Amino acid sequence: MASPLTILGAGGWFPAHGRQTACALLRQGDHAMMIDAGTGVGRLAERPELLHGVHRLDLVLTHFHLDHVCGLAYLPSLDECPETTIWGPGAALYGTRTRDVLDRLSHEPFHPVPLEAQRIEVRDLPVGELELSGIRIATRAQTRHSAPTLGLRFGDDLAWITDTAHDPESAAFARGCATLAHEAWFPSSHPRNPDIHTAAADAAVVAADAGAGQLLLIHLPPFKAGTEPLLEEARARMPATEAAIDGWEIDIDLRTPPALG
């Protein structure tokens, strides 16, 4: 069943040039999966229809850097989904339960509306596999950022790899995915934090090595409006490459997993 993936924040670090930070929404019937909760969460105030009819919202965090979680503070502004769960890698990557990590952020002196007051459940993501509302999710610990992060894979349709320096082993994780969304933080000619972020050309290497159908560049740098230098070098290796734009909807073919037994 084709489900729309809506890019709510295509940028990294801070919002600029029309790009909010790290957030995407995958909608399937009355279920929605949010990938990261950067400032892009605020786009839902601009497009509330994206959550209309959603009964269950699963919000999956790759890590806790502020450009990926500050939108959690905007959740009280949204129409409440009857069942909302935040999933994070606290226990798996940091030895601290995600609930305990987010407790600090969602209470004073940082924020006046605690998550529990919003009836939002907080749970931990394992490194490995889980299934949420019929969607198979695989996670992989990524160790090439300033703090550990999770790579995500949704069935064979979408792999989401952000906040990592180039990691050749990402290709095996994303093998055969229809769409690979991979961060692209700088063009190779102008390296910027290459020890914790990936050049567009290397995102394309991962996509090509993975045999991905297409590459979507995400976590785009806020320093300049244009993404042409990133696209140009990525397309040299992976012609089917686009740079994410806030508001884009991409059809993702989330297959229902076969019934067990």
Ligand SMILES: [Zn+2]
């Ligand atoms: Zn980030």
